[in-house]
Amino acid sequence: MPSIGIVSPQTMHFAEPLQLQSGASLRDYMLMYETYGTLNEDKSNAVLVCHALNASHHVAGYYADNPKNVGWWDNMVGPGKPLDTDKFFVIGINNLGSCFGSTGPMHINPETGKQYGAAFPVVTVEDWVAAQARLADQLGIQQFAAVMGGSLGGMQALAWSIMYPDRLRHCLVIASTPKLSAQNIAFNDVARTAILTDPDYHGGDFYEHSAVPKNGLKVARMIGHITYLSDDDMAEKFGRKLRDIASSGGDYKFGFGIDFEIESYLRYQGDKFAEYFDANTYLLITKALDYFDPARKFDGDLTKTLAATRAKFFLASFTTDWRFSPERSREIVQALLANRREVTYAEIDAPHGHDAFLLEDARYMNMVRAYYEQVWKETNKEQAA
């Protein structure tokens, strides 16, 4: 499949303060985004793609100066791909608090002239969606053909459907959940504790100490990574295979270093992540995950929560995803059906755990493709009407 090719990020500055759910506000801010495909005349073919924990606005294509930096959902978005950029105008947007371009903790706080650090306000899924809506305003997009996301991105899509029911015709929520479980929160809090107790964290103001809490970030990422993979997938890929068999003579090393392939893989992933990810961003994003719970205002009643929605829905979950299991998607499906919403739901039998939403899987991709073909037909009908 051809990729969309060379892409370039754009930025948009917002001078109007953004009131946040916490009560704090951002005086002004910048959002980084990318677009693929062409916005049609009546601006009815726009699709917003929301990102998950460690991703960004760079959804598809690659950069001229770095062809290896391919978008995180390049298998999903592009010409002829399930979300077909020959038909749709797709927007990838980076969220506030990120370390990939939009205003975040490493940027200058206009109030102090210093980097935000610990002073960057806690942002929620709803805050992100409000900021995204302003970008849509500026682009003149009154209504999206669809808003789509996986995992934390799916939460944003769901929040769109509740907060701005008339601004999206379709809502695609992949491998997501209406709220984190106690176990989900527990894993996030261990990751946070690893960062917060790293002496190089300096209470969030590590920039001015020219320090990076790499050890904390590494441990945080290792924990996260375990929860993205399925037990079976890990067993198949790594099992109890030993690392450096030649040098160890096939035996254990009887030390506290790496014996098994899985250890080598996880520590490598942790080190790599600690090189490029920001510790404050990690804290912010895990709190946004923990806080997401739109039914909270309705005493936990998800059916009442989703009564406000007007979109049609597509949901998908993956059988071996133990982070956000199919059961969590089914809760959303049930609540939507109770509201007589149109819902397409795919429970994909896939071995790759939570990560499956990012991976190639013919049944999954075909389901999304078929759904967007339907969206496209409707879009054109409405255009003709």
Next chain:
Amino acid sequence: MPSIGIVSPQTMHFAEPLQLQSGASLRDYMLMYETYGTLNEDKSNAVLVCHALNASHHVAGYYADNPKNVGWWDNMVGPGKPLDTDKFFVIGINNLGSCFGSTGPMHINPETGKQYGAAFPVVTVEDWVAAQARLADQLGIQQFAAVMGGSLGGMQALAWSIMYPDRLRHCLVIASTPKLSAQNIAFNDVARTAILTDPDYHGGDFYEHSAVPKNGLKVARMIGHITYLSDDDMAEKFGRKLRDIASSGGDYKFGFGIDFEIESYLRYQGDKFAEYFDANTYLLITKALDYFDPARKFDGDLTKTLAATRAKFFLASFTTDWRFSPERSREIVQALLANRREVTYAEIDAPHGHDAFLLEDARYMNMVRAYYEQVWKETNKEQAA
């Protein structure tokens, strides 16, 4: 149920060096243990109880100077309890490398006159069992009525049945596994990484720096703790309940501190653990867990591995245990049955995850009680014969 009452630990010194699986050896060492009940004349009523990660020789009863320090399996072991000390002579033994009395990394290395620290050799389940066998020799116990353990303790019981087939008549393996999965190892390695990267760890020689890697230990314990509880149990006990509702007005705190009860619980458990547990011991014990794989010598064939066994077996697993799931116990059961061993297997429908093996559950306790009644009958028959 009456507890066994006041108990006292004892120590035994071994002057003969212990050759370890790693090739290293311990020149001399000390084991700490407790006994409950009375050894009969022909020494046929002894039961050895092996401990898991953070436990010790203190299996039952309490100490005169600290009545709150009750043994970790006091609900299982005592007069009239499932493992009845009115009938059996029960031995609790602390393993080498522990921080609870037996020779460990915080003790003086006779080679250097300094605390072992990083120089304490890596020990395996098999090394522990070899050391336990020497204690049995000294006590004149040629054959145990039973060797019993849960989790890592179950691995020791299983290793006994393979290494010393004629020295135990019964082998009770609870909530255990023939080897760790890649996911199990992964969790252990994240915990180890948290300790190893804590600046207070000082490469294992933190004693001489008067430092304690508490942050690393805390994170390690938090991770471990999540894997001991079931998702459902956490949901029921904690769910998304907020902490300090009064002071927060029932809203989120919008910071990186504690919002949810589950966070408060885990951080508290982590802090408490870091106060009393030793970081080197944690590393040693997680490596012993990772290394345990008796079938390794038999190309992974567990049936061949267990062909050497002569004991009768009791196994129990718990439906919500996702650390060592029932599937892992069934692997052992199948391999034993393939060897035509006598096996009793109980798969207990319990909500409490891996921790269930330590908790009161009528069906579980009754199964163990019934099994020991059978062991008792056999013991007396053999005595009479």
